[in-house]
Amino acid sequence: MTSQVSNAATDKISPNLPLTDEQAQLVAHIMAFTEREIVNPGPAIFTIYGDAGTGKSVVLAHLFAQIQAAARTDTTTPLAGTENYFLVNHPEILKVYKKIAGSQAHLFKKDFQRPTSLINQIAQGKKQADVLVIDEAHLLLSQADHYNNFYGSNQLTSLLQTTKVIILVFDETQVLRMKSFWTEARLEKLLAPYRQETYRLTHQFRMQASDELVAWINAFSHGQLRPLPHNVGSSYDLRIFTDAEQMRQAIVKRNSAVGLSRIVSTSGYPSTLDGGHHYIQEGRFRMPWDQYNYTSTPWAELPQTINEVGSIYTCQGFDLNYVGLILGPPVSLNAHNQLQVNLDRYTDVEAFKHRADLTDPTELTAVKKQLILNSINVLMKRGVHGLYIFAHDERLGRYLAQD
Structure with missing residues (x-):
């Protein structure tokens, strides 16, 4: 396109x-x-x-x-x-x-x-x-x-x-x-x-990224962690942050310059559909989750949502210009440098509602883990021109930040 x-x-x-x-x-x-x-x-x-x-x-x-x-x-x-x-x-x-x-x-x-x-x-x-x-x-x-x-x-x-x-x-x-x-x-x-x-x-139109970076995201969303590719695309901006507040500031600058740039996050932080504000806090960073949008304007086009954290429920299917992604507590790096999905740290209770046709405990666990990885896949692919990442898990953050 x-x-x-x-x-x-x-x-x-x-x-x-x-x-x-x-x-x-x-x-x-x-x-x-x-x-x-x-x-x-x-x-x-x-x-x-x-x-x-x-x-x-x-x-x-x-x-x-x-x-x-x-x-x-x-x-x-x-x-x-x-x-x-x-x-x-x-x-x-x-x-x-x-x-x-x-x-x-x-x-x-x-x-x-x-x-x-x-x-x-x-x-x-x-x-x-x-x-x-x-x-x-x-x-x-x-x-x-x-x-x-x-x-x-x-x-x-x-x-x-x-x-x-x-x-x-x-x-x-x-x-x-x-x-x-x-x-x-x-x-x-x-x-x-x-x-x-x-x-x-099969051709990727949204992300102006290299095939290597798209392949890296696809592998990540199937539970496979690899070193980030050196070639991310000449017109694509990939950055890894170890400070969520610095990432927020970078996204705010992008939004001021070109618009449609937002912070988004996986689950793993307090969130209840009770109409109140629930915050994501990572060090100096503290912002509320997105609120239900009663207007006819999409969430990402509302100016005030630069001060909210988007979720899969406001961002799925949308193109943002730049996205700052918080990888929350449900995903971490184990001692063997393998990606680990932590079901007990997923706070989106609606996602795991019971299904009568999934009775095998092993299959059920695998499905739940894949749903979490799917949410990461959705969020990582929002940005047309750039993806900024902060990981809650310090080991994962260090791994991603290595040159």
């Missing part, structure tokens, strides 16, 4: 962005798939696989804009008059898409929904859906969640029962909670009975 610095989240996934040849061909291929399958008994599914930053959302933005233009303006297409929706199970990302809709001729804000809302409206006979485009499908609930008014067993299963065509993007390394626990194998098993096609995006 482009290497220019942007200070608006909508600039990162707008359907006005230019596509690469590969992306344009993929959009055209999925449009042909959709027009072919919409006239057949449903459902048919097109799955796009890809790691964080591989351009999945940009492809979907272009695709949905074309689908809605065809549905609303072209009487010669099989899509004419169809009722179609774009779903994402993340309130902050949904705000970005709704903001984009306001500037596009054939996109309406009502086209963009959270899955539970659409599922319940379809069940009540208030809506129907012909084509669904699902961003961040790895966030779909895979068990009931009464807190979010979902009473089915699996959101994707519910949607498959009511729709003709579904296009979704999926990345198992961004699964963060038990209630939305997925793997590629689980997804493939669920979709096996249906007509489907798949495509895998």
Whole structure:
């Protein structure tokens, strides 16, 4: 994509962005798939696989804009008059898409929904859906969640029962909670009975970093710690800090210069959804966790959030220009210089809610550890132009800081 610095989240996934040849061909291929399958008994599914930053959302933005233009303006297409929706199970990302809709001729804000809302409206006979485009499908609930008014067993299963065509993007390394626990194998098993096609995006667009650094992050998020590569990319800024306050000051400078630069952190610090302020403290550094964002503006675009610490729940799916990451107590370095995941130090109690289909203690432990590593993967890949890291564990910090 482009290497220019942007200070608006909508600039990162707008359907006005230019596509690469590969992306344009993929959009055209999925449009042909959709027009072919919409006239057949449903459902048919097109799955796009890809790691964080591989351009999945940009492809979907272009695709949905074309689908809605065809549905609303072209009487010669099989899509004419169809009722179609774009779903994402993340309130902050949904705000970005709704903001984009306001500037596009054939996109309406009502086209963009959270899955539970659409599922319940379809069940009540208030809506129907012909084509669904699902961003961040790895966030779909895979068990009931009464807190979010979902009473089915699996959101994707519910949607498959009511729709003709579904296009979704999926990345198992961004699964963060038990209630939305997925793997590629689980997804493939669920979709096996249906007509489907798949495509895998591999090129990293978000991070202006070297392939070596991206590979290092991927290894880290699978529990493998290696020395940091010397080549991180000529236009990418990687820094390791042993003082969290110094890192904060560096991010504040970046934010003043180019915007969209924020401090984020893993779990492992006091945090309760009670409306109060809960602080992360590391030496001289003391800042509150992000607060629930009731505005229509994404969290990272609110000026005051430079004084908050972002979490996976405010940052997942977003492009920041520079990100300062606090690796909290759940991850450390053991005496053998191996990465260690400490389940007892993870404070996000919602992440590990019980699942009846995970009964083997060994498997359950492995899944929980991978969810923590997935959260680190998500946070490390937020920065387009730079990643700054501070580790709570001193041994890990020293290891990362070694030349």
